[in-house]
Amino acid sequence: MRFLALNLQAPLASFGGTTVDHYGITRLFPAASMLTGLLGNALGYQRSEAEKLMELQERLIFGAFYRETYPEQIRDYQTVQLRGETSWTTDGTRAERKGASGDSTHIRYRDYLTDLDLYVVLALTAAEKSPTLDNLVQALEQPARPLSLGRKTCLPSEPLLLPPALRFQEAATPAEAALNLARALPFRKREKEAEAKKYNRNVSPAIHLMRPALPAERALTDTRALPPAGLATITDERNWQGGFHGGSRQIVIEKLPINTESIEKEIPIGISGEPT
Amino acid sequence: MFPRFLQIHTLHNYTAALLNRDDAGQAKRLPYGNALRTRISSQCLKRHWRETGPLSKKELPALPASLRSRELVTKEMRQPLEGQIDKEILDAIESVFQKLVYGDKGDSSRQPLLLGVPEVKYLAAQFRKVAEEAAAEGDDAKQAKKRAEDLFKSVKDGLKAMRETTQVPAGLAAALFGRMITSDTEANIEAPVYVAHAFTTHAGEDEDDYFTVVDDLAEDETGASHIGETELTSGLFYGYTVINIPGLVANLTGISEEEQAEKLTPEQYELAGEVVRRLIHAIAEVSPGAKLGSTAPFGYATTVLVEAGDRQPRSLAGAFRKPTAPRFEEANKAMTDHLAELEENYATNEARRFMSLDKTSEFTGAQRMPLPSLAEWAKDVVTSQVPANGHS
Numbered sequence: 001m002r003f004l005a006l007n008l009q010a011p012l013a014s015f016g017g018t019t020v021d022h023y024g025i026t027r028l029f030p031a032a033s034m035l036t037g038l039l040g041n042a043l044g045y046q047r048s049e050a051e052k053l054m055e056l057q058e059r060l061i062f063g064a065f066y067r068e069t070y071p072e073q074i075r076d077y078q079t080v081q082l083r084g085e086t087s088w089t090t091d092g093t094r095a096e097r098k099g100a101s102g103d104s105t106h107i108r109y110r111d112y113l114t115d116l117d118l119y120v121v122l123a124l125t126a127a128e129k130s131p132t133l134d135n136l137v138q139a140l141e142q143p144a145r146p147l148s149l150g151r152k153t154c155l156p157s158e159p160l161l162l163p164p165a166l167r168f169q170e171a172a173t174p175a176e177a178a179l180n181l182a183r184a185l186p187f188r189k190r191e192k193e194a195e196a197k198k199y200n201r202n203v204s205p206a207i208h209l210m211r212p213a214l215p216a217e218r219a220l221t222d223t224r225a226l227p228p229a230g231l232a233t234i235t236d237e238r239n240w241q242g243g244f245h246g247g248s249r250q251i252v253i254e255k256l257p258i259n260t261e262s263i264e265k266e267i268p269i270g271i272s273g274e275p276t
Numbered sequence: 277m278f279p280r281f282l283q284i285h286t287l288h289n290y291t292a293a294l295l296n297r298d299d300a301g302q303a304k305r306l307p308y309g310n311a312l313r314t315r316i317s318s319q320c321l322k323r324h325w326r327e328t329g330p331l332s333k334k335e336l337p338a339l340p341a342s343l344r345s346r347e348l349v350t351k352e353m354r355q356p357l358e359g360q361i362d363k364e365i366l367d368a369i370e371s372v373f374q375k376l377v378y379g380d381k382g383d384s385s386r387q388p389l390l391l392g393v394p395e396v397k398y399l400a401a402q403f404r405k406v407a408e409e410a411a412a413e414g415d416d417a418k419q420a421k422k423r424a425e426d427l428f429k430s431v432k433d434g435l436k437a438m439r440e441t442t443q444v445p446a447g448l449a450a451a452l453f454g455r456m457i458t459s460d461t462e463a464n465i466e467a468p469v470y471v472a473h474a475f476t477t478h479a480g481e482d483e484d485d486y487f488t489v490v491d492d493l494a495e496d497e498t499g500a501s502h503i504g505e506t507e508l509t510s511g512l513f514y515g516y517t518v519i520n521i522p523g524l525v526a527n528l529t530g531i532s533e534e535e536q537a538e539k540l541t542p543e544q545y546e547l548a549g550e551v552v553r554r555l556i557h558a559i560a561e562v563s564p565g566a567k568l569g570s571t572a573p574f575g576y577a578t579t580v581l582v583e584a585g586d587r588q589p590r591s592l593a594g595a596f597r598k599p600t601a602p603r604f605e606e607a608n609k610a611m612t613d614h615l616a617e618l619e620e621n622y623a624t625n626e627a628r629r630f631m632s633l634d635k636t637s638e639f640t641g642a643q644r645m646p647l648p649s650l651a652e653w654a655k656d657v658v659t660s661q662v663p664a665n666g667h668s
Binding site for chain 1: 281299304305309317319454472475518523586588589590591592593618621624
């Protein structure tokens, strides 16, 4: 199977999970719906072209990985100013609300990943069908709209396409494609070790990979923090007709060494980004 | 191919200000490349761009404004009729309109919504029509409700027709920055202007400002009647905005991207170009900020680089991932070097123009000019998209 490799870099990004009340959380890895939206945007699909988006999402197989470290998260506080409020109640009378909860401000919290540097390897089933990976390359080079990483304010700081020599990987699974790509990339220490320690980051040459669970793994129950692999059930597919998220699929998040030597120290990987 | 995207990169210097605060009253921040930066959110920037300066209603009366409120039906549609029409009839019709405008929860828990003045006027006229008919026919509340509900069905089509035929139905703010209506995805407007959070090119510099209030009349006592502390920050901010030109033209004219080459008139291109020209002035000249009175955070951009092209837009934020010294010349150099590197590796060849207070800096492939010329150039990029065959 042929995989296309992308590099997502940005000061701010957001891989939306389930929004509860006014908290917009982010996961650590992109959702199938987010990648579908990104590629659909590049191809010029409209939001209302649900069938095209559904088909693209269904054809998508992908894995994603960070080298060395996970990004940090921040929580952005936003306010929306309103005029005075008089609201209807369900019993048909009008309720006058004054004071702090009435003539006031809506509050929203939005989480972001900061300093993102993520690699994605993606393949399409029924590879000969349109759009093909080559169509995607063309669309990503000259997209129909600006591309953003989760929210419109999260604009990439580098082109998403890797240089031609690294762009495609021939592999059987997303994990294999990711490992091949990670080995081909020039090793690059983004942080000096001392600085990384200050931020309590791990700089050992490893990758943190998210991939679809293999058939044998699917029989296992979810293990939120079990080294070397964490298995989780996530809902990251969008029903583009109905405009909501649904279904579920199992993914594995694991830490792998970039070189073939053994990992010096195993760190349990939790699936964070869910509301706690 | 005509350039599809305009990318605008800026450097802005603000000293001893508190531009954008979080819920604890502290400046917003961003950890980036192992240095904690001061940050200005895109919402904050956009609000100031649309409320003040060259894009404001005062300066651009030709374009209708937008209203963001939970009270559009109550204040703009019902209130003008109070005293003229029986209260029970108004109540019944209002309830139907709240649901039409704000969705199923319109009666109880409405979200604030952005509607254009033309949309509001259209709906207000419909409200008046149904209320006057109900009054003339001597409806009771139930009959008035039924009358409004019947109208409801045709109004939805009317709204759609209006969106397709009226210029800027949702107003200028929505045409630029989009809107999201959860109850009716057809009414969504895709934002053609993408704004990144601005952040300092260097590690954040902040100071807790201790202040006192001296009581001028308290003769016997010494000291202050009030003491307090507020955080002030100084910074050189990198800002980045992308305009999707066909998307903006679509929102301003109601003509979809596919039909633009055939249907757009030169006047409509002119309008879109003028909005872009003003947006560039707003980005360069309008300052965000709280504490306007006590810190006067007013400053013009020290560098503005505009790129026109159809390759994937990307910011130059990477120039500052390694924090620069907090000096304008060094940030400028980091930006020119980074652009040169990107161009060498990706050869995207955007057309470029720039303005900079740093007399020595040069951006790869870019011609230097003052801001008004730069904004005019951006306008020309839009208006020159008129197809050669022309229109009448």
